Amino acid sequence: MTYDFLLLDNQSDTPLYQQLYLSIQSAIHAGHLKKGDRLPSIRKLAEDLKLSCTTVETAYQQLSVEGYIQSRPRRGYFVLTSVRDETARQKSVQISPNPTRRAKIRYNFGSDSVDSENIDLKAWRRHIRDVLNRHDVLASYGEHQGEQALREALSAYSYGVRGVVAAPEQIVIGAGTQPLLSILCGLLGKTSRRVAMEEPGFLQAEQVFGDCGLTVVRLPSDESGIRMDALKESEAKVLFISPSNRIQTGMSLPMNRRYELLNWVQETGAIIIEDDYNGELRYKARPIPAMQGMNGEQIVYIGSFSKLLLPSVRIGYMVLPPKLLERYRARANRYNQTASKTEQLALSNYIKSGQMERQLRRLRKLYAAKSTQLIKALKNAFGDRIEILLEETLLSVILTVKTDKTAAKLCELAEKQGVAIMPAKGSSFPKVMLGFAGIPIDDIEDAVAYLKSAWKFAL
Numbered sequence: 001m002t003y004d005f006l007l008l009d010n011q012s013d014t015p016l017y018q019q020l021y022l023s024i025q026s027a028i029h030a031g032h033l034k035k036g037d038r039l040p041s042i043r044k045l046a047e048d049l050k051l052s053c054t055t056v057e058t059a060y061q062q063l064s065v066e067g068y069i070q071s072r073p074r075r076g077y078f079v080l081t082s083v084r085d086e087t088a089r090q091k092s093v094q095i096s097p098n099p100t101r102r103a104k105i106r107y108n109f110g111s112d113s114v115d116s117e118n119i120d121l122k123a124w125r126r127h128i129r130d131v132l133n134r135h136d137v138l139a140s141y142g143e144h145q146g147e148q149a150l151r152e153a154l155s156a157y158s159y160g161v162r163g164v165v166a167a168p169e170q171i172v173i174g175a176g177t178q179p180l181l182s183i184l185c186g187l188l189g190k191t192s193r194r195v196a197m198e199e200p201g202f203l204q205a206e207q208v209f210g211d212c213g214l215t216v217v218r219l220p221s222d223e224s225g226i227r228m229d230a231l232k233e234s235e236a237k238v239l240f241i242s243p244s245n246r247i248q249t250g251m252s253l254p255m256n257r258r259y260e261l262l263n264w265v266q267e268t269g270a271i272i273i274e275d276d277y278n279g280e281l282r283y284k285a286r287p288i289p290a291m292q293g294m295n296g297e298q299i300v301y302i303g304s305f306s307k308l309l310l311p312s313v314r315i316g317y318m319v320l321p322p323k324l325l326e327r328y329r330a331r332a333n334r335y336n337q338t339a340s341k342t343e344q345l346a347l348s349n350y351i352k353s354g355q356m357e358r359q360l361r362r363l364r365k366l367y368a369a370k371s372t373q374l375i376k377a378l379k380n381a382f383g384d385r386i387e388i389l390l391e392e393t394l395l396s397v398i399l400t401v402k403t404d405k406t407a408a409k410l411c412e413l414a415e416k417q418g419v420a421i422m423p424a425k426g427s428s429f430p431k432v433m434l435g436f437a438g439i440p441i442d443d444i445e446d447a448v449a450y451l452k453s454a455w456k457f458a459l
Helices: 016-029 042-049 053-065 083-092 121-132 148-162 177-187 203-211 228-234 255-268 322-334 341-352 355-385 407-416 441-454
Strands: 069-072 076-079 171-174 194-198 215-219 238-241 271-275 299-304 316-319 386-391 396-401 422-424 431-435
Touching: 016 053, 042 053, 053 069, 121 341, 148 171, 148 299, 148 316, 148 341, 148 355, 171 177, 177 203, 177 271, 177 299, 177 316, 177 322, 194 203, 194 228, 203 215, 215 228, 228 255, 238 255, 255 271, 341 355, 355 386, 355 396, 355 441, 407 422, 407 431, 407 441
Parallel strands: 194 215, 194 238, 238 271, 271 299
Antiparallel strands: 069 076, 171 316, 299 316, 386 396, 396 431, 422 431
16 A cells, blocks of 8 residues: 555654644545455554554554544454445545436447458468567557557558558557647647637537647638638638538539639648548548548648447547647657557558458448448438438448427437437428447348337427
């Protein structure tokens, strides 16, 4: 046991035995010492705190008299509790519990999971085990920028699947998109404090920008993407965009708008942040390469692996253009690496062995089948009472539901039937999102049937 909670001051007018008594009493009230905890022996505590045995014994006796502790022959001193103790402890800190789902979820159309049966867990465990057997790896800190082996693997992989042109030295590893954006915000400079993004925005990115003191401006779009006139009028010097999947349409950003955006950055010196979330997972048509390959001087590329591997493997990567890379290098050793060194090296081996590309090909087929089956089941169940938009790389569908109920109410009704769905931003009619990454393909028809039952009086 450590004694950092014992506050003793040799210069105080309060006797040391009383200081010791009060410190232990406070620790019991606060719950740091719990019922049944064994206290150090009188001799042990006296030696560790450099006190006399008499001082410790006097404090213990007072605590025993008041019912805080109890001496058990040949065993030592143990903490007791009473109603008074529990009440005092509960009053010391009042923390509201996090809200939890009350209904049992049978079918999960959320976006926070993947179907574990379709993850290559056996190969992933093997690569993790291989790294854990390397004692030199476990006994040292990782590289600030990310492990060299993984950056080399990502340099080849990102070019092969997304057309990203990046040397290993340009790649920065982090535990997902948000930590990487936090670093990036510090590199943008004082003249780039206004970030534009296409409506309806991206809350996780907006939270980071706001925390870092940047102003986010949501701009309207047309059939080709974010409107160029609105972008120019905004005077933003940073544009956050997801060219591989536009939330409004589920489609990739067309080439004509990409060229217009490239002309804009050339004319203004602005920076584009390209969030390529699951860009390689398109399956209805061949994926359009990332924009970064068209202008590596003014585009920051961000990629991740949450749906290719496991959501719990928090590894993302960012490709910095030369100007921002120079700023990053000047301060790189002041950033702690947020991604696990063990998982980084395991991912490096997973990519280099070719298993990542094999997994990608397999998942493209799987998600194509899941999306087809889900859309068919929804059409059969609801007919023209819904409109369906496939968000391909988000692995979800957006339903526009023709009802006078709100999206929140539709989600509540679904949850009561054991189906988890999410609200989405709507216009005249409410919209909800159904993610299909985590639900087994054999459960889709039953899940939609439960959803139909949940909404039988709402449509």
